[in-house]
Amino acid sequence: MSTQRIAPKRWLIQVMLLVSQILIPFVTINGNPFLRIDIGLRTFFMGGAPVRIDQFYLVLLLTLAMLAGFLLVTVLLGRVWCGWFCPQTVLNDLADLFLRRFKRVLPPALLKFGWHIVALLIAMLVSAILLFWFQAPSTVIKGVIDYRSHPVIFSSFFILTFLIYLDVVLVQRSFCRSYCPYGRLQTALMDEGTLNLAFLEETRNRCLRCSSCVSACPMEIDIRNGFQIECISCGRCIDACRTIMERRDRSDGLIAYRFGQGYKLRIGLKTVILLALFAVISGSVAWGVFSRSDTAFTVQRNATAETRTMPDGSQIQAWRAVIGNRGTKPEVYSIDLSQSSPGLKTELLGPITTIRVAPNENQQVDFSIRFSSAPVSGRKMALRLNRSGLPVTTVHVQQ
Numbered sequence: 001m002s003t004q005r006i007a008p009k010r011w012l013i014q015v016m017l018l019v020s021q022i023l024i025p026f027v028t029i030n031g032n033p034f035l036r037i038d039i040g041l042r043t044f045f046m047g048g049a050p051v052r053i054d055q056f057y058l059v060l061l062l063t064l065a066m067l068a069g070f071l072l073v074t075v076l077l078g079r080v081w082c083g084w085f086c087p088q089t090v091l092n093d094l095a096d097l098f099l100r101r102f103k104r105v106l107p108p109a110l111l112k113f114g115w116h117i118v119a120l121l122i123a124m125l126v127s128a129i130l131l132f133w134f135q136a137p138s139t140v141i142k143g144v145i146d147y148r149s150h151p152v153i154f155s156s157f158f159i160l161t162f163l164i165y166l167d168v169v170l171v172q173r174s175f176c177r178s179y180c181p182y183g184r185l186q187t188a189l190m191d192e193g194t195l196n197l198a199f200l201e202e203t204r205n206r207c208l209r210c211s212s213c214v215s216a217c218p219m220e221i222d223i224r225n226g227f228q229i230e231c232i233s234c235g236r237c238i239d240a241c242r243t244i245m246e247r248r249d250r251s252d253g254l255i256a257y258r259f260g261q262g263y264k265l266r267i268g269l270k271t272v273i274l275l276a277l278f279a280v281i282s283g284s285v286a287w288g289v290f291s292r293s294d295t296a297f298t299v300q301r302n303a304t305a306e307t308r309t310m311p312d313g314s315q316i317q318a319w320r321a322v323i324g325n326r327g328t329k330p331e332v333y334s335i336d337l338s339q340s341s342p343g344l345k346t347e348l349l350g351p352i353t354t355i356r357v358a359p360n361e362n363q364q365v366d367f368s369i370r371f372s373s374a375p376v377s378g379r380k381m382a383l384r385l386n387r388s389g390l391p392v393t394t395v396h397v398q399q
């Protein structure tokens with residue numbers, strides 16, 4: 001058993017998480033945000049790749065992958081997410097840190113006032129970080145400073161700040177104890193191999209009954225009574241007991257992390273299934289994101305328009321194309337015929353050149369195809385889409 005403290009590791013992880021959440025919205029790849037659900041552009045940027053609204057099945061897949069990942073972590077590590085990574089815990093830990101640090105140096109009235117100011121600053125920071133995930137940071141900062149530039153951002157920021165402030169000063173850890181749905185779900189997922197906190201039965205008789213473990217627990221649990229589902233695996237009771245036992249007789253603490261009854265990770269069937277699910281869905285998302293096309297092109301005959309026969313015997317059919325620009329800048333497209341049935345002279349008529357399409361927009365193009373002789377049903381043609389004069393994709397249609 002180790003006598004090292006858990007708290008520095010937990011703080012390191014929480015600080016890294018906080019810093020990464022502040023920095024990630026500022027990271028760009030090829031001019032695109034690294035990760036953002038950009039509401040203004042109706043685009044989800046994943047690793048710098050823009051996923052447009054008509055490709056949002058990838059977002060659904062990503063959500064499923066995250067769900068499988070969460071379930072997997074819960075089956076293996078129990079409520080470690082809650083005690084080490086959850087933003088609600090990080091907020092509460094920051095608040096606790098302030099109270100602990102300044103309790104002895106500030107008079108009670110000043111401590112209370114300072115506490116509300118700190119809670120407000122934390123709430124403002126968290127609101128800004130949240131909005132950064134949905135809008136460019138420069139837009140958010142501008143919107144918060146100047147109501148007229150972006151009223152929605154301005155009001156969202158202050159509503160969020162108010163709600164998070166209430167969460168920090170009023171709700172606190174009661175949310176984890178009583179309301180968090182993920183906490184309830186964890187109860188059903190944990191099994192005999194899941195990591196949890198245990199008061200070690202083999203050393204029970206060495207317990208000093210000092211209650212340091214109980215005083216240190218943010219969830220007000222007495223771990224000596226056995227595992228309780230409210231336990232968020234934060235490890236504070238381990239540190240408290242180690243400190244006491246070291247002072248007393250330089251021995252180890254009486255509480256430890258355990259996978260069920262042992263110290264080794266156990267991989268059961270549930271874990272294997274979740275791991276496989278996570279790997280398959282994440283792989284599909286990665287494949288979908290990096291193999292997706294940045295242009296959509298569909299063509300079909302205009303079913304409501306009849307074929308017209310011209311005086312020279314040629315026939316004209318009405319067709320409709322839809323061009324989707326999934327890139328991040330405006331593009332100019334054109335359509336031409338790359339292949340037609342042998343012996344059939346064909347010509348495209350209508351606005352098929354210089355088709356301008358804005359990013360994340362779909363443009364409908366109504367055009368006609370003129371055949372030198374009566375088209376024979378079932379014959380195939382290939383229509384090519386060009387972007388800035390270069391071929392992008394070809395679709396095959398039937399006459």
Ligand code: SF4
Pocket residue numbers: 083197216217218219220221222223230231232233234235236237238
């Ligand atoms: S029992 Fe220990 S690990 Fe569980 S919440 Fe309390 S202090 Fe944290």
Ligand code: SF4
Pocket residue numbers: 206207208209210211212213214224240241244254255
């Ligand atoms: S801190 Fe350790 S010694 Fe003290 S009551 Fe808790 S388990 Fe017993």
